Amino acid sequence: MSEFEGKRATVWGLGVFGGGAGVARYLVEAGAQVTVIDQKPRERLERSVASLDDLEICFHLGEAHRPADLLEADLVVKSPAIPPRNEWLPRLKEAGVLVRSEIGLALSRVRVPWVAVSGSKGKTTTASLAGALAGGPDRGVLVAGNNERPLTDALRAAPQALVVEISSFMADALARERAAGIAFPAPAALVLTQLCPEHLNWHEGVEDYYGAKLSLLELGPQEVVIPRGETELEARLGEDPRLVRVGGAPTGPRDLHWSEGWATREGARLFAAKDLSLLGAHNRTNALLAASAAMALGARPTDLAAGARGFEPLEHRLEPVARRGALTFVNDSTATTPEASIAALEAAPKPVVLLAGGSDKGADYAALGAAAAREAQAVICLGAVGERIALAIEASAGPAKVIRCKGSFEEAFALGLSECDATGSLLMSPAAASYDMFANFKARGERFRELSQAAAKT
Numbered sequence: 256m257s258e259f260e261g262k263r264a265t266v267w268g269l270g271v272f273g274g275g276a277g278v279a280r281y282l283v284e285a286g287a288q289v290t291v292i293d294q295k296p297r298e299r300l301e302r303s304v305a306s307l308d309d310l311e312i313c314f315h316l317g318e319a320h321r322p323a324d325l326l327e328a329d330l331v332v333k334s335p336a337i338p339p340r341n342e343w344l345p346r347l348k349e350a351g352v353l354v355r356s357e358i359g360l361a362l363s364r365v366r367v368p369w370v371a372v373s374g375s376k377g378k379t380t381t382a383s384l385a386g387a388l389a390g391g392p393d394r395g396v397l398v399a400g401n402n403e404r405p406l407t408d409a410l411r412a413a414p415q416a417l418v419v420e421i422s423s424f425m426a427d428a429l430a431r432e433r434a435a436g437i438a439f440p441a442p443a444a445l446v447l448t449q450l451c452p453e454h455l456n457w458h459e460g461v462e463d464y465y466g467a468k469l470s471l472l473e474l475g476p477q478e479v480v481i482p483r484g485e486t487e488l489e490a491r492l493g494e495d496p497r498l499v500r501v502g503g504a505p506t507g508p509r510d511l512h513w514s515e516g517w518a519t520r521e522g523a524r525l526f527a528a529k530d531l532s533l534l535g536a537h538n539r540t541n542a543l544l545a546a547s548a549a550m551a552l553g554a555r556p557t558d559l560a561a562g563a564r565g566f567e568p569l570e571h572r573l574e575p576v577a578r579r580g581a582l583t584f585v586n587d588s589t590a591t592t593p594e595a596s597i598a599a600l601e602a603a604p605k606p607v608v609l610l611a612g613g614s615d616k617g618a619d620y621a622a623l624g625a626a627a628a629r630e631a632q633a634v635i636c637l638g639a640v641g642e643r644i645a646l647a648i649e650a651s652a653g654p655a656k657v658i659r660c661k662g663s664f665e666e667a668f669a670l671g672l673s674e675c676d677a678t679g680s681l682l683m684s685p686a687a688a689s690y691d692m693f694a695n696f697k698a699r700g701e702r703f704r705e706l707s708q709a710a711a712k713t
Contacts, residue, residue, distance in 0.1 A: 268334025374448025535602025628653025
């Protein structure tokens with residue numbers, strides 16, 4: 256009999272990215288009586304609700320939470336997006352209700368080799384590429400976690416190995432569950448792509464955010480893989496004997512680097528840079544991180560080469576979505592930090608016209624201002640933080656033209672297109688969240704795709 260048989264379980268936060276729906280299905284199949292609650296209205300959650308149509312689930316959506324749904328449950332599975340300062344959490348603790356997360360519930364049941372991937376930016380590309388380099392679904396290697404495939408869904412497919420992408424929200428949840436005595440299997444490797452300030456509107460400052468990411472070290476990984484030259488990571492990890500560094504001159508036997516166009520370890524060529532279809536030097540680093548993760552899962556050089564050749568750019572991540580002659584439209588909607596947009600500016604075909612701005616996440620735009628002033632031909636500044644980005648660019652010496660757009664996203668797109676040459680790129684890399692204009696980054700990216708494809712036909 257399942258430990259959830261006959262238990263009253265509440266999924267707190269259905270959301271639209273799959274985790275809530277995935278754990279609701281998992282609990283129903285395990286015999287629990289499931290209630291799903293979310294204060295967002297049903298019409299905003301319709302896709303997630305529809306995915307559960309075949310199950311007996313009680314939904315309470317678009318309303319204030321009912322105390323009985325939370326305080327009288329045997330188990331509450333909290334969405335990672337709900338911050339630890341939420342007013343209901345002390346009440347749940349006082350009532351003795353067990354609070355878990357989807358990622359924690361699933362990870363405690365993993366019995367196959369796995370690697371963890373986290374970091375401020377680049378983690379989805381790195382995790383997805385690691386899965387491909389390790390052989391992908393054909394070899395039973397599944398990628399799950401913060402990539403819209405819930406880990407509960409991946410476990411249902413009986414994987415042979417797992418690459419698990421972990422956000423800072425998820426890392427925070429796992430740390431709290433470990434503190435409560437929940438055990439998790441150790442990963443073969445923990446890959447950290449970088450550390451830079453992010454989600455400061457959720458975490459209690461930079462140190463809280465960095466602490467959540469670095470708490471993943473407590474999972475006990477056999478290797479900790481980082482990019483060489485990431486000063487924040489280097490300073491905080493010191494000379495941990497588990498460290499594997501990628502990029503630059505190797506200093507250890509497990510280090511990976513690029514040599515004459517080849518990803519190389521201990522003199523052995525693994526795959527060629529020309530096999531990758533990803534834009535930007537930062538993605539070459541991501542590829543080395545991914546290769547190290549794949550090799551921790553047992554991948555051979557032939558697997559790595561085949562995976563590199565077959566991997567396609569992910570949606571909303573430096574994704575070319577249309578072309579009009581020699582002009583490329585590049586969708587980088589997941590770039591919600593200045594650091595991500597700086598990398599995009601360096602990677603996109605020149606000359607670049609940049610669309611930047613969105614809702615506020617507490618970021619400092621000085622570095623982006625300097626990079627945009629130097630790298631961009633023109634910058635269309637839009638959204639709630641558009642003025643801050645414009646001022647940061649104007650404070651830097653550089654030739655970039657600054658255009659403020661107080662109107663809609665469509666108006667900003669039209670302004671950007673009017674500044675483009677016949678070559679180069681129109682790059683949407685916002686350096687901000689999407690919530691002032693869109694429901695999420697996907698909706699923003701899809702709208703940019705629609706506008707770009709229409710413009711490419713004119």
